Amino acid sequence: MSVLHQPLAFVDIETTGGSHFNSRVLEVGVVRVEQSRIVATYKTLIHPDGPVPPFITGLTGIKTEDVEDAPRFAAIAEDLAEILEGAVFVAHNVRFDYSFLKMEFERLGVPFRPQLLCTVRLSRRLFPQFRTHKLQDIITRHGLEAPARHRAYNDAHCLWQFYQLMLQEFDLDTVEEAVKLQLKAPSIPSQLDRSQVEALPEGPGVYIFETDDGTPLYVGKSVTVKKRVMSHFASDYGSGSELKLAQQVKRLRAIPTAGELSALLLESEMVKDLQPSYNRMLRRHKLMTLVVGSETPDGYATISVRDAREISPEEGVGLLAVYTTQTRARQSLHAAAMRYRLCPKLLGLEKTQRACFQSQLGKCDGACEGTEPPASYNERFRAAFERQRVAAWPYPGPVLIKEQHPAVEGMTGYIVDQWCLVARLREYEDGTVESTPEAQRFDLDRYKIIKQFLENPRHSRQVVPVPDGQLTVWQAA
Numbered sequence: 001m002s003v004l005h006q007p008l009a010f011v012d013i014e015t016t017g018g019s020h021f022n023s024r025v026l027e028v029g030v031v032r033v034e035q036s037r038i039v040a041t042y043k044t045l046i047h048p049d050g051p052v053p054p055f056i057t058g059l060t061g062i063k064t065e066d067v068e069d070a071p072r073f074a075a076i077a078e079d080l081a082e083i084l085e086g087a088v089f090v091a092h093n094v095r096f097d098y099s100f101l102k103m104e105f106e107r108l109g110v111p112f113r114p115q116l117l118c119t120v121r122l123s124r125r126l127f128p129q130f131r132t133h134k135l136q137d138i139i140t141r142h143g144l145e146a147p148a149r150h151r152a153y154n155d156a157h158c159l160w161q162f163y164q165l166m167l168q169e170f171d172l173d174t175v176e177e178a179v180k181l182q183l184k185a186p187s188i189p190s191q192l193d194r195s196q197v198e199a200l201p202e203g204p205g206v207y208i209f210e211t212d213d214g215t216p217l218y219v220g221k222s223v224t225v226k227k228r229v230m231s232h233f234a235s236d237y238g239s240g241s242e243l244k245l246a247q248q249v250k251r252l253r254a255i256p257t258a259g260e261l262s263a264l265l266l267e268s269e270m271v272k273d274l275q276p277s278y279n280r281m282l283r284r285h286k287l288m289t290l291v292v293g294s295e296t297p298d299g300y301a302t303i304s305v306r307d308a309r310e311i312s313p314e315e316g317v318g319l320l321a322v323y324t325t326q327t328r329a330r331q332s333l334h335a336a337a338m339r340y341r342l343c344p345k346l347l348g349l350e351k352t353q354r355a356c357f358q359s360q361l362g363k364c365d366g367a368c369e370g371t372e373p374p375a376s377y378n379e380r381f382r383a384a385f386e387r388q389r390v391a392a393w394p395y396p397g398p399v400l401i402k403e404q405h406p407a408v409e410g411m412t413g414y415i416v417d418q419w420c421l422v423a424r425l426r427e428y429e430d431g432t433v434e435s436t437p438e439a440q441r442f443d444l445d446r447y448k449i450i451k452q453f454l455e456n457p458r459h460s461r462q463v464v465p466v467p468d469g470q471l472t473v474w475q476a477a
Contacts, residue, residue, distance in 0.1 A: 004176050008033045008117075009087035010163070012155035013097050014060050016048045018409060019255075020099040024048035025073060026062060028101075029153030030083050031160045036167075038160070042083045043153035045070040055432040060150045073104045081110070088183070089114035092135045092159060093407050095199040095256075102195070113195040117182055119159050120407065121202065125178045126166060134406055138162055188233050189246050200226040201256040203407045204263045206270060209278075210251040218245055218278040221267035225254050245278055258412035259403030259462075261453050265414075265421075268445045289329045291321040293385070299374035300367050301381040302346045305329050319390035319419075322444045332388075340384040343367040343377070390442075391451060393418045398466040400425070401453070415466060419447045 010031040017023030030042040045062070047070045057063050080101075091097040094116045105112040123133040130141065135155060139146045144161045148154045166175050188197050200207065205225045209218040209232075222228030233246050257263045271279045292304050305326060323329040333347045337358070345356040345368040358364035365372040398417035404410075413425035420442055426434040453459055 004167075004172060004179065005035065007087035008090050008163070009084050009114075010156045010159040011084070011089060011091045011097055011101075012152045012159065013100055014056070014062065014150065014152050015100055016050065016053055016056055020103045023100075024050070025100050025104055026052065026056065026067065027060070027152040028076075028080060029151070029156040030080070031153075031156050032083050032087060033160060033163075040083050041153070042080065044076055046076065047072045055428055055430065055434070058430045058432060059428065061148075074108055077105065077108055077110065081105075081112075084114060087114065088117050090117045090119060090159060090163070092119045092155070094118035094120075095201055096407075098195075098199050102199070113193065115183055116195075116198045117179060119162060121182060122166065122178055123162070125181070126170060126174070132406060135159075188230075189249065191250055192252060196252040197226070197229065200229055200252070200254050201407060202226050203256060203405050204259055205254050205256040206263055206266045207252065207254040208270070208274075209245060209249040209276075210253070211248065212250040214251065216274040216276040217248055218276050219267055219270045219274060221263040223260050223263065225256070229254075256405075256408055257403075258405045258408045258410075261401060261414065261449070261459075262403055262412055264449045264453070265446065268449060272445075289323045289326045291319070291323070291329060291333070291385075293320045296346070298370060299378075300343075300346055301374075301378045303333075303348060305333075305348060319442065320385040321388035322390065322442070322447075336384040338363070340380045341365055342381060342384060390419065390447065394454065395465070398422060400464050400466050401450075401459075402462050402464065416450055419450060421446060421450075 010033065012029050013025050014027040015023050016026055025046050026048050027045050028043070030040075031038055032040040032042075045067050047067050049072065052062055052064045052067065089098060095118070098114075098116055102112045119135075119138075120133050123130075123138055127133070130137070135158065136149065138144065139149075139158055142162065142165055144158050144165075146154060146158050188194060202224060204221075204223045206219060206221045207225050207229050208216055209220075210216055220228065229252065255266065257266060289305060289307065292306050294302055294304065296302050303320065321329075321332065323332065330349065333349055334344075336342055337344050337347055337349065341363060343356050343364050344350045344358055345352060350356050355366070355369045356364050359366055359368060365377070367374075367377040398415055401414045401416060403412045410426060410428040413427070415422040415425065417440075420440045421438045422440055423438055424436045426436075428434075454463065
């Protein structure tokens with residue numbers, strides 16, 4: 001049967017949030033089409049087992065009181081499954097709608113594995129001359145009827161209108177080829193549920209390989225998640241560990257992000273939290289020991305060894321080196337004292353009111369007694385930390401790094417100062433801004449990620465200074 005003659009279910013849902021792991025379906029709308037005509041429709045509000053968040057009310061108009069008497073998902077699951085039975089599941093950014101409904105069915109112990117067709121991808125392939133392919137953009141440029149945006153049934157009907165328009169503007173072979181490219185089944189390990197691969201985002205994000213019981217095996221990131229995951233399952237495995245990982249993975253999930261920086265930061269955080277067995281390079285200690293430079297009243301360079309939790313962005317200017325433990329910090333400082341003839345007292349390695357012990361052995365040139373000029377001592381001090389020194393913060397103050405992706409609602413932002421993450425922002429399409437303050441501690445992995453990101457010229461437009469006074473507002477939110 002031609003793919004164009006298969007039953008199609010155009011689906012849209014409204015939810016209480018952006019993650020199917022901790023948010024619920026709030027409304028569902030379906031338009032079922034067979035032989036190019038509507039044969040059934042379905043729409044209902046759903047009680048989400050909790051209040052409707054204010055920003056969702058602002059986006060959809062659905063209030064908590066509107067769903068107080070609405071059925072819970074368990075009550076409508078059979079009717080919904082019936083209208084979707086045997087049909088290709090069609091949605092705009094299909095992995096979002098599919099992942100929520102799959103999770104709702106899983107809570108009831110019901111398998112849900114339809115073929116998936118994404119109208120975002122269809123629009124990109126058939127209308128490549130347009131830069132954006134959000135549903136609102138498609139509605140506007142093609143003149144689709146949309147009496148109530150962000151309501152499930154109306155948006156689902158818009159997708160049916162768009163599908164009809166494609167059949168009018170392109171020959172059947174062109175449309176069928178575009179559809180076949182999505183429905184073509186890729187090669188994946190036999191033990192892995194194919195629907196989990198189909199639900200992966202095309203854009204940036206983080207993916208997690210798990211065992212049957214949910215034990216994490218590997219956390220990865222990519223600007224094209226689905227393509228990267230498929231590369232793990234290529235027939236010519238790059239290494240023995242790749243083959244072993246492909247054989248062990250039984251479950252697969254992904255978290256889409258607004259861009260590359262978001263994916264890098266999330267990967268680093270998840271590796272630390274989950275400690276997957278195949279991630280070794282990123283499994284650093286959560287708490288770091290920092291060496292912070294300063295000067296004595298006499299002008300001699302000195303240091304203090306600090307816990308990363310104690311460092312504020314303002315103090316980040318003096319960061320000289322980063323270590324995973326205090327023991328490693330002391331070992332490195334002892335080595336530097338010996339190699340560069342630095343004073344152990346000024347390095348905090350000896351607690352004494354007199355000259356350091358090394359001066360008695362002729363291995364310290366007298367900085368602790370004031371007999372060596374500060375200039376010559378400080379020159380050796382700078383040389384000792386040159387290779388380990390944390391780069392100077394390249395901006396006069398805090399900056400906002402912005403990321404946005406068509407597949408992720410709104411804008412994601414990071415407030416960064418002196419390499420420390422100060423706050424995370426999320427701005428939704430309705431203008432609502434959520435701010436999450438961060439514990440402003442120095443993290444070596446974040447430092448490397450942010451530094452590399454900022455050094456890339458193509459990211460320059462994503463970085464803007466934080467206006468005076470705005471930082472306090474976001475920190476307090």
